[in-house]
Amino acid sequence: MKAVTLNAYGAPEVLEVTDQPMPVPAPQEVIVKVQAVGVNYADLLIRQGIYPFIAQFPAILPGEVSGIITETGSGVQHLKAGQRVTGYAPAGYAAYAAIPAAALTVLPDQVSPAAGLLTHALTARHLLEQTSGYRSLVITAAAGGVGSKAVQLAKIKGVPQIIALTGSAAKQNYVRSLGATHAINYRESDWLQQLTAITGPQGADLVLDATGGDTPAQLVSALAVNGTLIVYGNSSGQPTAVNPQELIMKSARIIGSTVYNILPEQRRQWSQELLELIAAGQLQSQINSYPFTDVIRAHSDIEGRRNTGRTVLSFPD
Ligand SMILES: NC(=O)c1ccc[n+]([C@@H]2O[C@H](COP(=O)([O-])OP(=O)(O)OC[C@H]3O[C@@H](n4cnc5c(N)ncnc54)[C@H](OP(=O)(O)O)[C@@H]3O)[C@@H](O)[C@H]2O)c1
Incomplete structure (x- = not known):
C-alpha cells in the first residue's frame, strides 16, 4: 500500500x-x-x-x-x-x-x-466550555482549522461579540461569512487599537490563542476584568511570552487546554452533537x-x- x-x-x-x-x-x-x-x-x-x-x-x-x-x-x-x-x-x-x-x-x-x-471541532467545543458567561470573545488564527470551528460554534452558542483575528484580507472575508461579528488582520500594525476600539474600555472576556509568541502578550492588555486567556497552540513556533504580573490588576487568568484531556464520555457526547450539526449543515x-x-x-x-x-x-x- x-x-x-x-x-x-x-x-x-x-x-x-x-x-x-x-x-x-x-x-x-x-x-x-x-x-x-x-x-x-x-x-x-x-x-x-x-x-x-x-x-x-x-x-x-x-x-x-x-x-x-x-x-x-x-x-x-x-x-x-x-x-x-x-x-x-x-x-x-x-x-x-x-x-x-x-x-x-x-x-x-x-x-x-x-x-x-472531528479534531478541530472537538478542540473548539472544549475551548468554548472552559469558562462561561462571556460576551466578548477573541479568536486568533480564526480562519484556520480550530479557529473556523470556534467562530461557528460561538455563533451557534449566541456569543454576542465574536472578534476574529486572521492574517489576510481574504481570511477576514472568510471568517465574516462564518459568523464573526468583527474581523481584524493582525498583521496590520494597529490591530490592537482596532480590537480595543471594538471591545471598548471593558475589554474582552475570553481570548483563544493558537499562535504563541508576542500576540497573546498583547492580547492580555485587551482582557476584561476577570477575563480569561486560553493558550492552546503556538503556530508561530515561539513560546507564549506573557508577564503574569499583568494579570494582577485585572484578576485575569491564563489557562492551557488540550483536546487530549477531554474525558471519553464527554468526547463521545460532543462528537455525536458535532456530527448532528455537521449533518444539518450548521457546522461547515x-x-x-x-x-x-x-x-x-x-x-x-x-x-x-x-x-x-x-x-x-x-x-x-
Ligand atoms: N490544544 C489542543 O488541543 C489543540 C488541538 C488542535 C490544534 N492545536 C493547536 O492549535 C493551533 C492551530 O491548529 P490548526 O490545526 O487549526 O492549524 P491552523 O490554524 O489551520 O493553521 C495554523 C494558522 O496559524 C496562524 N499563524 C499565526 N502565526 C503563524 C506563523 N508564524 N506561522 C504559521 N502559522 C501562523 C496562521 O493563520 P493566520 O495567517 O490567520 O494567522 C495559520 O493558518 C496549532 O498551534 C495547533 O498545534 C491545539
Missing part, C-alpha cells in the same frame, strides 16, 4: 510517498481503508520533531483519518467491516491504517469523510483537498499561512 513516511525530522521535504506492507489488526483494533487524512497543525510539529512522537525511523506519519472498516481484529464487538468511521491512527498517513476500535466514531451517512474529521468546513501525493504542498501551505478551514489529503477509492 502507499503511505507517507519520513526518515528524519525536518522541513516538509522530508515527507516521502513510499510502498509499505499492509497493516494487520491487533486484538481490539480494526483496519480502516483511509479516504481522508485531516492535516492538523500537530502533524507539522511531529514532522519537525517538536512533538517527538516517532519511536523509530522510517515511520508512517501519525494522523487523523476517516474511511471504511475493511477488517476487525479479535475482540472487536461493536464495529464491523463496511462501517464509515473517523479517529486518530498511530500510522495514519497511509492507504490503510490500524486503529484501536475504542478510539473510533461512526460517521452518519450524510457526513463526508473530510467533513467528519471549507475543505481544501490535496491528493496524498501532494503532501509536501499541503504541509507547506499551512506552514506558510496560506491555509483556510480544513486541509485534507485524499486517497483514491
